[in-house]
Amino acid sequence: EVFSSIKQQTGFLVWGKSEFLEKGRPVTIAVRDMPLENFLEIVVRAQPFTFRIANNTIILSQRPREAGGENQLASPEMETIIDITGRVLNAESKEPLNAVSVKVKGSRLGVVTDPEGFFTLPALAQDATLVLSSVGFNSMELSLSAIARLRPGLKQLLNGGFVEITEAGNLLVYLTPAKVILSEVIINTGVYKRNKESFTGAATAFTGEQLKAVSGGNILQALKSLDPAFVEVQNNLDGSNPNKLPSFEIRGRTSISTVNLNDQFNADPNQPLFILDGFESTLQAIYDLDINRVASITILKDAASTALYGAKAANGVVVVETKRPVPGELRLSYNGNFALDMPDLSDYNLMNAAEKLEFERLSGVYAPEGLSAWENQQKYNYRLAEVQRGVNTYWLGEPLRVGFSNRHSVQMTGGNNDLMFNGGLQYGNQQGVMKGSSRKSWGANMGVTYRKRKINISNLLSLSGVTGNQSPYGSFSVFASASPYYRKYNEDGSLRRELDPLYDRRAINPLYDALLYNRDETKNFGFINNLQAVLTLSP
Secondary structure: OHHHHHHHHHOOEEEOOHHHHHOOOOOOOOOOOOOHHHHHHHHOOOOOEEEEEEOOEEEEEEOOOOOOOOOHHHOHHHOOEEEEEEEEEEOOOOOEOOOOEEEEOOOOOEEEOOOOOEEEEEEEEOOOEEEEEOOOEOOEEEEHHHHHOOOOOOEEEEOOEEEEEOOOOOEEEEEOEOOOOOOOOEEEOOOOEEEHHHOOOOEEEEEHHHHHHHOOOOHHHHHHHHOOOOEEEOOOOOOOOOOOOOEEEOOOOOOOOOOOOOOOOOOOOOOOEEEEOOEEEOHHHHHOOOHHHEEEEEEEOOHHHHHHHHHHHHHOEEEEEEOOOOOOOOEEEEEEEEEEEOOOOOOOOOOOHHHHHHHHHHOOOOOOOHHHHHHHHHHHHHHHHHHHOOOOOOOOOOOEOOEEEEEEEEEEEEEOOOEEEEEEEEEEEEEOOEOOOEEEEEEEEEEEEEEEOOEEEEEEEEEEEEEEEOOOOOOHHHHHHOOOOOOOEOOOOOEOOEEEOOOEEEEEOHHHHHHOOOOOEEEEEEEEEEEEEEEOOOO
16 A cells, blocks of 8 residues: 555655565555655664665665574564654753754654754654754754663753653653854953953954955955944045045044144144064054064053053054964965055046036136136136036046065974074055056064073064055046146147147146156165064073
């Protein structure tokens, strides 16, 4: 009857000896929406035959005999077949768990719990073992023989939770939630290190891997993306000038006017304090630091940092720690980073030539008043004639380009438990979107650490150089404010020097200035050597 039902529902034929069915044991089973192989495994579990499926045919064959005797499954007394119904709950909240996988170990038979946590597995061998698993919970292996010995009202602890049989004989399985152990967060103040749980100040810590996941080039840009409290103050006048160091704030800005203030640091009075490997550093040193050298960065945000660094820390502190060599290993690494800086002019909605001229007329620029009435009228007529002849110059794209930037870094570390060293070279070339603007930087670092018994000596040497070139086209605002009714070139194709030689000789063609020989170059060289010695007098 079972095989006839299979044929009606699936179209699969059954092939085998009729004596298999004559020696078979009666089966009573009721299932719904179960895969055919899983269903057949239940049917033949206590039968003297087994099966395999090939080409829409179920082929029956003799079950292998046990060594030294008859087929044990052929005897109904040799094995007890039971049906298992249970309920899976959360061990902490005691709420039912939906979609928990309940499988028979060593077979493909399995089900999932319903929304109320119930499951049913029919016709299981008494020595079967169930495996329960769910995302976010510890897995559990449940032996049916152990369940049979469990007394009602008592709980049995297992790996992944516990089980109990109620007074009514119901099986309850409790799974414990998996505890995710996070990596320990260390707050490095530049003076000492503390676990985040024992640090009372407001601080945020990031690893070097977290920084590189956000930005492969600049450390400060990565920090700006990771921590909303680290705010970059935008300066639209500087735009994307690669030679203009950005301005950052952590704790806001002072309300005192600093226009005429020449403070002792000769820097932005709202700028946070930067600490590199325990020593005070500059914004430029952090800006040009290779991101692949960074081990961790900690941002100290509250006034508690002033207890460590004094009044300089009133605006917050950025503590940068570079990577240390690994004892007993010689490592050589190379990192390359490439980027494109593309200008976006979609935010600019400037007037065309006709709109600009009409706006000036309505504003009274060409008002016929006083002695200059005739001249104003002549000026307007001249510009109107230029507009009507089709002059509509677009100045914004003239000084711009797509800038290509690349950074390269080579690092080598090595040593043993007593003496460790690390060294590296870095080079970067950043092209600005303004034609001719660029920032070339290079760096070299060498560190040696000696640690023997009570003595710990470390020396970090860093050399850096920057060559910055400003664009010969000057400020982009000059092109943004140039009137579109001016022509770039004369009738003969030569570049105009004066845009309006008849009526406004002060209007100079910004493209003409770019052709003149001019050079605005800045070179910086940095040399930093940090020597630190620690003598431990007693443990």
